[in-house]
Structure formats: C-alpha cells, structure tokens
Amino acid sequence: MSLAKFILASQSPRRRELLERIGANFDVMPADVEEFEEGHGDPEGMVRHNAQLKAAWIADKHPQRFVLGSDTTVHIDGRVLAKPEDLEDARRMLKTLGGRTHIVYTGFALICRKRGVEVVDGARSEVTFKPLDDATIDAYFEIVNPLDKAGAYGIQEGTELIIDSFVGSHSNIMGLPLDETKALLERHKLL
Numbered sequence: 001m002s003l004a005k006f007i008l009a010s011q012s013p014r015r016r017e018l019l020e021r022i023g024a025n026f027d028v029m030p031a032d033v034e035e036f037e038e039g040h041g042d043p044e045g046m047v048r049h050n051a052q053l054k055a056a057w058i059a060d061k062h063p064q065r066f067v068l069g070s071d072t073t074v075h076i077d078g079r080v081l082a083k084p085e086d087l088e089d090a091r092r093m094l095k096t097l098g099g100r101t102h103i104v105y106t107g108f109a110l111i112c113r114k115r116g117v118e119v120v121d122g123a124r125s126e127v128t129f130k131p132l133d134d135a136t137i138d139a140y141f142e143i144v145n146p147l148d149k150a151g152a153y154g155i156q157e158g159t160e161l162i163i164d165s166f167v168g169s170h171s172n173i174m175g176l177p178l179d180e181t182k183a184l185l186e187r188h189k190l191l
C-alpha cells in the first residue's frame with residue numbers, strides 16, 4: 001500500500017468520494033474553524049477564504065504535509081444559502097430555489113508550510129431547479145438528508161425530483177471541482 005500524499009481537511013463524505021474517483025491517496029482530518037457564512041458581498045471570495053482557513057488550520061499542525069481544504073455555497077438574490085439549521089429552514093431554502101437558477105461556488109486551497117506552497121482557487125456553476133411544491137419537497141426529504149448540504153440539496157441525490165439543468169462542473173456543485181483539483185494535485189506531484 002502506498003503512503004498518503006496529502007491531507008484532506010474535510011468532514012465531507014462527498015469530497016472524499018470525489019477524490020477517490022481520481023485515484024488520490026490521502027488522509028482525512030476535518031478542520032475545526034469558524035467559517036464565514038452570512039452578510040458577505042463577495043461569495044466567491046468568501047468560499048476561497050473559508051477553504052484557505054480550513055487548509056491552514058490543518059497545515060499549521062502538520063507543517064511537513066500538503067493539505068487540501070474546500071468550501072461550497074449556494075448564492076441567490078445576493079444572499080448566501082449555507083447549510084440549513086433544521087428541516088423548516090431547509091424547506092424555505094428549497095422554496096427559494098424552486099423554478100429558478102442559482103449559482104454554486106466552491107473554493108479550494110492547497111497549503112504546505114514546509115515547501116512554502118499556498119494556492120487558493122475556485123469554480124462557479126449554475127443550477128436551475130424545477131418548480132417545487134410541498135409534496136415534491138416532502139418526497140425529496142424522504143430520500144435526501146438536506147441538513148449537511150449548502151442550499152439544502154445535493155445534486156448527486158434525488159436529482160430528477162429537483163434539478164432541471166446545470167451549467168459548469170458537476171463535481172464543483174457536489175463540493176470539489178475535480179478537473180481543477182486534479183491539475184493542482186498533479187502540478188505538486190500529489191497524484
């Protein structure tokens with residue numbers, strides 16, 4: 001078995017799954033940071049900042065290792081939809097998103113203190129929802145847990161119930177833009 005080449009600073013099972021798809025060999029250590037979520041006029045800057053915070057928190061504890069951090073938010077009407085507080089909040093979010101197009105930003109950061117590497121980047125996708133009534137939202141909640149997902153949905157689950165179409169990277173909407181991340185990991189010989 002080969003040794004892990006970097007640390008994924010995330011608790012997200014989706015990010016783990018995405019990285020496994022490109023054959024990455026990594027350890028997982030979730031970062032315990034205070035993320036910026038609301039009242040931010042620049043959502044793309046916000047996710048980049050949060051990704052940097054997560055990677056830096058682990059990198060400071062493991063200065064020899066490369067660390068990858070990431071952050072995803074949903075943006076609509078000048079507002080950020082982070083993870084819902086409860087099912088009522090999740091329902092309100094899906095009603096806001098229903099029948100309309102919103103933006104998903106993911107920021108990602110790769111840091112290695114020993115090598116002096118700190119790269120922060122991001123990707124943007126657009127998702128258009130089908131119109132959603134209460135019965136459809138109930139059916140969606142039967143099959144998907146919305147509480148651990150930005151915007152209260154996952155593009156990877158129950159897709160046909162809620163998603164009409166999307167533009168951009170599917171993996172970016174799930175939590176980590178794979179093409180960009182793969183190129184970055186290859187550049188640093190981490191794949």
Ligand SMILES: Cc1cn([C@H]2C[C@H](O)[C@@H](COP(=O)(O)OP(=O)(O)OP(=O)(O)O)O2)c(=O)[nH]c1=O
Pocket residue numbers: 009010011012013014015030031054070071072073074083104148149150151153154155156173174175
């Ligand atoms: C929009 C969308 C988000 N999500 C998920 C990805 C992220 O896990 C989550 C956004 O929250 P994040 O704060 O980006 O990530 P996290 O708290 O789950 O993990 P960590 O901070 O430890 O890295 O929403 C989906 O799974 N599918 C989607 O379509």
